[in-house]
Amino acid sequence: xxxxxxxxxxxxxxxxxxxxxxxxxxxxVTVLLVVWSVFQVYFTTFGAxxxxxxxxxxxxxxxxxxxxLFPAYKTQNKKRVLPPALDLxxxxxxxxCIFYLMYNYPRIARSGGRLSTTDLGVALISLxxxxxxxxxxxxxxxVLAALFLAYNWFxxxxxxxxxxNGMTLKRVLxxxxxxxxxxxxxxxxVSATYIFIFVMFGAFLKYSGFSKFINDFSLALVGQTPGGxxxxxxxxxxxxxxxxxxxxxxxxxxxxxTIPLMKQIGYRKEFAGAxxxxxxxxxxxxxxxxxxxxxxxxxxxxxxxxxVMLAAIIPAFLYYLGLLCAVHFExxxxxxxxxxxxxxxxxxxxVKKQGYLSLPLFVLIALMCFGYTPLYAAVLxxxxxxxxxxxxxxxxxxxxxxxKAVTEGARGAVAVGVCCVIIGIIIGTVTLTxxxxxxxxxxxxxxxxxxxxxxxxxxxxxxxxxxxxxxxVAAYVIVQAVAVPVLIKVGIVPICAHMFCLIYACLSNIxxxxxMSCYVAAxxxxxxxxxxxxxxxxxxxxxFIIPFFFLTNPILLIGVEDNVSIGEYLWVGFTAxxxxxxxxxALQNYFIRYCSIFERLIxxxxxxxxxxxxxxxxxxxxxLLLVVTLFQLFKEKALKHGVQSVK
Numbered sequence: 001x002x003x004x005x006x007x008x009x010x011x012x013x014x015x016x017x018x019x020x021x022x023x024x025x026x027x028x029v030t031v032l033l034v035v036w037s038v039f040q041v042y043f044t045t046f047g048a049x050x051x052x053x054x055x056x057x058x059x060x061x062x063x064x065x066x067x068x069l070f071p072a073y074k075t076q077n078k079k080r081v082l083p084p085a086l087d088l089x090x091x092x093x094x095x096x097c098i099f100y101l102m103y104n105y106p107r108i109a110r111s112g113g114r115l116s117t118t119d120l121g122v123a124l125i126s127l128x129x130x131x132x133x134x135x136x137x138x139x140x141x142x143v144l145a146a147l148f149l150a151y152n153w154f155x156x157x158x159x160x161x162x163x164x165n166g167m168t169l170k171r172v173l174x175x176x177x178x179x180x181x182x183x184x185x186x187x188x189x190v191s192a193t194y195i196f197i198f199v200m201f202g203a204f205l206k207y208s209g210f211s212k213f214i215n216d217f218s219l220a221l222v223g224q225t226p227g228g229x230x231x232x233x234x235x236x237x238x239x240x241x242x243x244x245x246x247x248x249x250x251x252x253x254x255x256x257x258t259i260p261l262m263k264q265i266g267y268r269k270e271f272a273g274a275x276x277x278x279x280x281x282x283x284x285x286x287x288x289x290x291x292x293x294x295x296x297x298x299x300x301x302x303x304x305x306x307x308v309m310l311a312a313i314i315p316a317f318l319y320y321l322g323l324l325c326a327v328h329f330e331x332x333x334x335x336x337x338x339x340x341x342x343x344x345x346x347x348x349x350x351v352k353k354q355g356y357l358s359l360p361l362f363v364l365i366a367l368m369c370f371g372y373t374p375l376y377a378a379v380l381x382x383x384x385x386x387x388x389x390x391x392x393x394x395x396x397x398x399x400x401x402x403x404k405a406v407t408e409g410a411r412g413a414v415a416v417g418v419c420c421v422i423i424g425i426i427i428g429t430v431t432l433t434x435x436x437x438x439x440x441x442x443x444x445x446x447x448x449x450x451x452x453x454x455x456x457x458x459x460x461x462x463x464x465x466x467x468x469x470x471x472x473v474a475a476y477v478i479v480q481a482v483a484v485p486v487l488i489k490v491g492i493v494p495i496c497a498h499m500f501c502l503i504y505a506c507l508s509n510i511x512x513x514x515x516m517s518c519y520v521a522a523x524x525x526x527x528x529x530x531x532x533x534x535x536x537x538x539x540x541x542x543x544f545i546i547p548f549f550f551l552t553n554p555i556l557l558i559g560v561e562d563n564v565s566i567g568e569y570l571w572v573g574f575t576a577x578x579x580x581x582x583x584x585x586a587l588q589n590y591f592i593r594y595c596s597i598f599e600r601l602i603x604x605x606x607x608x609x610x611x612x613x614x615x616x617x618x619x620x621x622x623x624l625l626l627v628v629t630l631f632q633l634f635k636e637k638a639l640k641h642g643v644q645s646v647k
Contacts, residue, residue, distance in 0.1 A: 019068070019069050019078045019079070020079050021081065029068060032064070033406065034403070034410075036065075036410055052105055052184060055188045056101050059184065059188055060098040063091070063094040064095075067133065069411065072084070072087070096122075097122050097126040097129065115174055120170060123176070127173070127176060133421070134418055134419070134422035137418040138419050141422055144426065144466075145426055148426045151429055161441050162438055162439070175428050181431045185428060187420040188424055190473060191417040194292045194473070195416055195420065196413045197379065198378055199413040199416065200405075201360075204382050206408075208360075209357055209389070209395040210358070211240060213350070213354040213357045213358065215232065218239075219232050219344055220344060220346060220347035220350050221235070222235065223338055224338040226328060227331025227338065229262045229339070230331065231324055233276055234275065234320060237250060237251075237258065237279035238282060239283075251524070255521055259524045265336050267330070267334075267336065269525040269526050270525065270532045270535055274510075274535035275323070275327055277517040277521040278510055278540040281506055281507065281509045281510050282320060284473075285312055285315070285319075288364075288365050289361075289364070292374075293473045295374040297476070297480075300480060308495070311559055311560055314569075314576065315499070315547070317573070318580045319543045321542075322540070322541070322584050325585070326539050326588055327539075329585055329588035329591070333589070353392075354395075356388050356391045359384060361381070363381050385397075416474065419474040423474050423477055426478055427477070435482070439462070443458045444489060452491070452492065452551055456500070456547070459486055460547075462486075463483050463504035464504050464511050475505035476506075484501055487501070493560060496550055496551055496554050496557060496560065507543055511533075541583065546576075546611065549612055555569070555572055575621070579608070582607050592636055593632055593636045602627075606621050606624045
């Protein structure tokens with residue numbers, strides 16, 4: 001059975017970049033991970049602690065586990081009895097600096113930010129520690145943060161609107177370490193609350209058997225259709241990606257299962273890698289969980305999470321519809337089949353036997369709809385995950401399994417958490433130097449009369465560049481600080497501006513030259529990295545297009561405009577879906593049959609007509625689509641008749 005093979009592969013899949021310890025050290029690391037998990041769950045839900053102490057404690061744990069688990073360089077031995085002496089020194093310095101901050105912060109706050117030489121020295125050492133942790137865990141993001149940090153001083157030599165008067169070392173250290181706009185700003189605040197809890201939730205779902213249920217159910221739905229494995233990859237990666245919130249991590253885990261299956265039935269290795277990369281990336285803005293980024297957006301906008309979730313439904317649906325159509329048309333064009341019937345589980349049997357594993361998701365959504373906070377809802381959903389696993393012996397989460405889920409969840413939160421710490425330096429620089437405001441002025445100076453389209457192009461480029469190589473939540477936090485104000489200045493509704501920047505920040509994972517999800521997928525598939533990136537852009541093209549349409553017409557975001565009926569939303573969703581199918585057909589050069597150049601051009605012209613909501617555009621688009629459909633049906637019938645005549 002295919003499902004059994006998938007389950008076995010999933011068990012064999014393990015993280016490879018982290019250190020592993022033996023003996024007492026392994027036990028100590030496990031205990032520390034459990035302590036951290038208990039601390040985070042308690043103080044983000046029931047316990048009382050000041051914001052600065054929560055963020056400082058969270059930062060301390062992140063530094064501790066980064067220096068314990070992430071090697072200083074790739075070739076360093078990952079199996080150890082004890083941590084290297086250098087890492088023990090860095091851990092010691094981390095404890096000294098963070099405890100110094102927690103003890104002295106009230107004094108400095110009362111003095112109005114007056115800092116001694118010792119205060120500044122601790123801040124400088126802390127910045128070095130944060131950069132070293134980011135270098136190990138985040139790679140490219142550390143380089144980006146270093147460029148932003150350098151801007152504090154070198155910006156004085158930049159002419160024009162992007163320049164400033166220059167900052168002193170004291171002022172920079174005061175903002176980045178002792179202020180609330182730097183290391184201990186919104187970035188680490190997000191990590192200490194939403195990210196940690198939802199990464200933990202994802203780990204518990206995995207060990208409860210939820211991922212196997214998703215695979216089995218996806219196989220039952222689309223496994224037999226043309227290109228079945230690719231469609232299974234799309235559905236499974238979407239489901240898991242929206243939970244773990246990291247496209248790169250999702251590719252690295254589910255990709256080891258789905259990519260070989262796609263190659264097995266005849267998909268090209270670059271195409272197989274691209275499908276997994278695009279599917280995993282979209283999970284970051286896919287309801288109902290949106291990789292935890294939806295909760296962050298709700299905080300920024302000061303609206304309910306349900307409002308954010310509803311707004312994301314149509315863009316996310318169109319994104320995955322386009323990807324499913326693309327793999328379907330590619331399969332039809334290449335004559336690829338699905339799995340044999342005997343290897344496919346029965347859908348109803350899957351639901352009867354494993355459907356209970358999805359109860360935690362329903363608990364999560366229900367609690368948030370009834371007004372509970374996302375954090376409280378997530379904790380109760382973790383409890384629901386454990387309880388629901390007891391419904392069948394084969395999924396029962398024993399204490400040892402729960403311990404594995406806790407430790408894996410905590411490990412998984414480290415890299416994303418360090419990303420959130422280092423982006424504090426980026427946001428601190430943007431705040432201190434007014435870079436975001438200045439970039440807005442520069443963009444607007446190129447735009448005549450507040451042209452929304454041109455502003456959108458500049459903002460898209462900014463979002464993609466700033467989001468490169470960064471997990472979804474972290475990318476969004478960076479981009480919203482710089483790009484969102486630009487869109488709002490030209491009259492874009494705030495939620496549209498935030499959704500616009502979120503989607504492009506996420507899509508940076510599949511946008512060359514720094515398409516990290518594509519690089520990971522190419523490593524698994526054995527394909528060329530650049531080709532995988534190019535194919536990924538083509539497969540996910542609807543994601544790059546649709547934000548421009550809801551900028552000018554917010555009806556594509558459910559709940560944003562007042563006095564819009566359910567029927568109108570359904571019609572808009574229907575026509576936009578047709579436009580998405582047409583775009584996929586044109587890009588894959590296959591609709592009902594192979595398309596001529598003329599047919600492809602017509603299909604490409606139909607796409608914007610159907611994507612843009614409006615009576616005349618809908619009539620024109622549907623009319624042209626009917627013409628192409630009838631013409632292809634006639635050609636297909638004529639071809640079959642000719643073949644039969646020959647026979």
